[in-house]
Amino acid sequence: MKGLFAVALGVLTAIGGFLDIGDLVTSSVVGSRFGLSLAWVVVVGVVGICLFAQMSGRVAAASGRATFEIIRERLGPRAGAANLIASFLINLMTLTAEVGGIALSLQLASSVAPGAWIPVAAFGVWLVIWRVKYDLMENVTGMLGLALVVFAVAVFLLHPDWSSLATQALTSPVPAGESAGTYWYYAVALFGSAMTPYEVFFFSSGAVEEKWTLKDLAQSRLNVLVGFPLGGLLTLALAACAALVLMPQNVEVTSLSQVLLPIAQAGGKLAVAFAIVGFVAATFGAALETGLSTGYTLAQFFGWSWGKFRRPTRAARFHLTIMIGLVIAMGVLATGVDPVQVTEYSVVFSAIALPLTYLPILIVANDPEYMGEHVNGRITNVVGMVYLVIILVAAIAAIPLMIATGAGA
């Protein structure tokens, strides 16, 4: 019974952890402009993140080392440092987007301008990282994030023409008024929002934090293989809500408040309340994950003492890095930059940086020196290589597409 509860909790956490401000905004933007014609990207992204998280979890359990310890060891200090700088900056950008996301979500509950919420949000994130136990932090935000199931319920309440939705999803047409360039730009953005590198830093470091052994791999596999696909379904539900309500009215999503309008139409005030709880939990949970990942990447690379399982005084530089990351995030947001725009760029840059972390993990997952008998099997390697090609193509195409389309304008 206890085991079943642990699995259920892990699954809930995986769903909650999958959705963040990037998914909320990008899937709604895509839904309002392309309907469900980019649904296939969510499927590709979910399979990819399952593969990536599963490999990095197995590497952490087998070797006892987290992602950046391995990257430095395997790539050497120079190539590792280039990797660190890119990953750290993108992680910082995602942290900024998530802190901004908390502020925007709280504005929807209170009417108070997000500028006033930003310091509160950053302080809350720091306090939880400093004081709250790892599993409690993960489970509470994961479970509250499940309130976003309201988007799946809303799709049914909106009484859609299912055959039309299925046709959009299966034939993947480029809608009238959109160019092939913007279609592919948003395909990369949606892929980047599903396969965000911080999810993997967090997942592999979490495996070390929770002292996973090879015995825990079966449960971790189940969590990943059920939790992430369910998170992917919620992403599709977000896109479907925007496609059903906003697309017919020619409304293009540029703010978080617009994401709520289909929910209000479908389920009224109660559904809106659920969605806001889900927004706050998803963005807060992701801010915790990206905040911790800021500390994980730097501390693991430089060999500092790290982890929430140590008292803050025993991992001082790790905690200091997180604090500085939060201060930088606040500083960037204080300039008045639109958090939604930061989010839109962060998901595209995530796709650009993805090969930097994916390739070392794929290499180490095949190295018997680290993995012993737990190296990748043949099928995992074939799928892993296919994904390496997809990830490289997305990373190479991202900047030209961004320039050619004016960031999807």
Next chain:
Amino acid sequence: MRTWAAAVVALLLAAALAGCSGVRQGSASSLDQAGSAVRTARLAVELDARGRSTHPVTATALDDALTKASQAQSGIAALGASTRVNRRIRDEAARAIDDAVRLLADARDAVDAGRAPAADWDRVEAELARATVATGEAP
């Protein structure tokens, strides 16, 4: 000499066409942005009037819509138009967007004061649509 003159004329023509296309595209994009903002605000206000949304959500949606429409207004003001046709396209679009910004500001003030906005959504949407058509039809 004749080749040089032809090249200069071609360059001037290309620049004029590019300028025309720039004003046309800039106006169309600003009109799209303002139109989307107005339709968002209308949906938010209608949902609130039907009791399906909360006051903070409606107020935030109106605030966001006003910000977007104001950005469209700044965008169109920044468009340099060197020909009479370009100026006509830009000015017509700017008038429609100014109207949309006024409507959104009034609606936001009404919601902030706890009143139902008495906004003429149909008229403003029709004006924006008319300006969009004019942008596409100008010679």
